[in-house]
Amino acid sequence: MKQLRDQLGKLHSFETAPSRIISLVPSQTELLYDLGLEDKIIGITKFCVHPYHLKSTKKIVGGTKKIHFEKIKLLQPDIIICNKEENTAEIVERLSEICPVWVTNIVSVKDNFQMISDFGQLFNCRTEAQKWNDKLTFALSDFKKYIKDIEIKKAAYFIWKNPYMAAGNDTYIDELLKLNHFINIYGDKDRYPEIELKKMRLEGDPDLIFLSSEPYPFKEEDAFEIGRFTHHAKTIFVDGEMFSWHGSRLLKAFSYFKLLHERLRN
Template identity: 50%
Template sequence: MNSIKTIKDQLNRIIHLKETPKRIVSLVPSQTELLCDLGLEDFLVGVTKFCVHPRHIRKDVTIVGGTKQLHLDKIKALQPDIILCNKEENTKAIVEACESICNVHVSDIFIIDDSLELIRQYGAVFNKLEEASTVINNIESEIKDFNTFIKNKPQLKVVYFIWKTPWMVAGNNTFINYLLKLNKFENIFDNESRYPEIKLSKSTINKDVNIVLLSSEPYPFKEKHKRDIQEFYPNAKVILADGEMFSWYGSRLTKAFKYFKSLRLNL
């Protein structure tokens, strides 16, 4: 008789597993990448159209929609053992709909410790404890090295744009804002919650901002947008930033801190 393994996800929801899940649907791009880096690519049966790493994954695995608009019939037809969601990426309605199909694990990430906890949870759920430990050790090593590097660097005032028309920025209570702080970037919208819309006009010109970061996702900012933004932050250096490094919280963190170091060295 199989023993039932009981685990909690990051919303403290109880999940009962009769056996290690073998058919996985991932509805979060950064979590898809993490699963593959844990050696679970062959167990993935469904991903979103935004799951772009590893690059071949969307050719090899069924696409079940986006992170907010899903084809539940496709997911059901895949007969998954578990569906992996995220509180920010996927709506409560999506989680509830997926629960009618099979077990659902929901992540909730605000700081690095949350990311490491998620990796540990996946290690436990999918019987990949050793692989999870390796990823965690790599991330912790990168953070330690980066903290030494950034220690004596000056604090810089920044704006981090995620969208255009309307203009939207990263505010407080986001993983992006947490990583900005680690980089000694003072987010001038730290007093705003989540992802506020802002107005850019002659009355909002800010000469105190040192750096403007235009994220590569979810809006794909390009070189031409740097000119659009420069007049509102005349003394700032406007940079196209790799959004995956600032918002992907799985195994991408093994690469993020080298990127942050390079970013700072090129300011």
């Protein structure tokens, strides 16, 4: 009998390593694949786009906020992987009637390392998990050396429109902004505050405005509209996956961040 706690502190007991996995978190689906667990994944969300071929080889069981409960039940999973931010407490509670629901909670890079270690123990792939944590440790160290002499700038990271919303405090996005030497002007607000554009200069007057590709796909007209309310800010479209997807995606994110800083220099 193996007993392990998830990142919400819930204790789970397993006779054997789970071998029928449903993942309701796109970034964690990618991580499971990268840990060599493709054959054990039986269900994913419609937003699980990496690697792309999984959409045609695995059962789609809904989204992250709306799921097909009966489809999941019929798949007879051993475990369902959820995330505190991506999936609601109501979804987790209902799914717990089917099988154990493992919930991750990723706010920091440290949490990300912990999740990978946990998956290594949970799915008996400790060696692969350690390899990924070693790669990420090296890449993090390398990036910290790269970033140490780069000027700190104030930034706002927009995630939604109608209403406009930005990343605030206690979010993984905020953590990665800090890592990149960006001071989040909404870092003292709730996790995802609604933004009044006309107050943006008073609330921090950012040097940079990042418009994310997800969950809302910002367009040029949005950049123009937001830009009218800033003093001198440069507006940049950024790949939302690199700032908000945890798991193995972080390795690609470090390379992306270097390219982003090169763009900002020009």
